[in-house]
Amino acid sequence: MENKYPQTFEVIELCLLAGKIMLQCGAETYRVEDTMTRIAAALGIPNSHSYVTPTGIVFSTDDTNPAKLIRISERTTDLYKVTLVNGVSRKVSSGEMTREQAFLKLKEIENANYTFPIYQQILAASIASACFMVMFQGEWNNFIPALITGGVGFTSFIFLHRVVQIKFFSEFIASFIIGILSILFIKAGLGTQLDKIIIGSVMPLVPGLLITNAVRDLMAGHLVSGLSKGAEAFLTAFAIGAGIAVVFSFLS
Structure with missing residues (x-):
């Protein structure tokens, strides 16, 4: 049990980061929830729950971990980032990418600027x-x-x-x-x-x-x-x- 909860917290952070990037870049609500659920299921949390609004995301598991909220204050349109996050989600689901690799890739996507001049x-x-x-x-x-x-x-x-x-x-x-x-x-x-x-x-x-x-x-x-x-x-x-x-x- 001692090793389970740190790993669960890391998976929650990964799911929230993916959802945050997608929601900030103009993705639909159901797409954000589906992506977070698929990533969590692929990393050992099959019964996760998420509640997404344009200004915030609430994510929780069926375990004793408390639900976590992340605030969305800035929204724009960058469908390329949405595509990249979907790509990370597919690789995690197929086992081609580990949790650590996915987190680093999502951080890279978040900090990148793909907008045109x-x-x-x-x-x-x-x-x-x-x-x-x-x-x-x-x-x-x-x-x-x-x-x-x-x-x-x-x-x-x-x-x-x-x-x-x-x-x-x-x-x-x-x-x-x-x-x-x-x-x-x-x-x-x-x-x-x-x-x-x-x-x-x-x-x-x-x-x-x-x-x-x-x-x-x-x-x-x-x-x-x-x-x-x-x-x-x-x-x-x-x-x-x-x-x-x-x-x-x-x-x-």
Whole structure:
């Protein structure tokens, strides 16, 4: 019994680390719980229990060990890290990786930075904005205005979020800037379809992954996580719409 509990604590730490990385990087709730359960079962804890919400993870075993809670404060989108953690989980389950090796690998994944440079993100957002404008049946003479407006709006969102940690305000101000630039392009005669330019430009701000995860969690029966992610997506959509509405109220 003396050797069992230290090993159990290490397995719990490993499971919590895997769940933390996945939840911070945009994985669905049921995927996080399933990964933690599989790792625990492969390492000798067949009857583990986990409760995952967007802001925290509770994990426990059927033994006398107390449940452990880990707090999730920052969330982003990095599906590559989710894929890497899933790979570690599969190797642990198949016996190709020991507990110590898995823990070191997860620590390496946690500390690694796989995100694209800021200029590449802005360039991708600009091109995506212009292409979305075309996809929504906009005219090609609005391509450049949508490209510039979307890029400036996404840039303002990134840097404002570093200054103001409340995501709602950075999204609101970014959409406000998009609305102003779109109207200025129209008044300068450089664009002809205001609605198409605005719709295309705000698309990089739309929480598509969050909405998808909310629906999938609700369908999987994770009501708390699904509703909370849906509420977060609603706030983002409201911030985008409110910023555009304020511009229309004063400049249109």
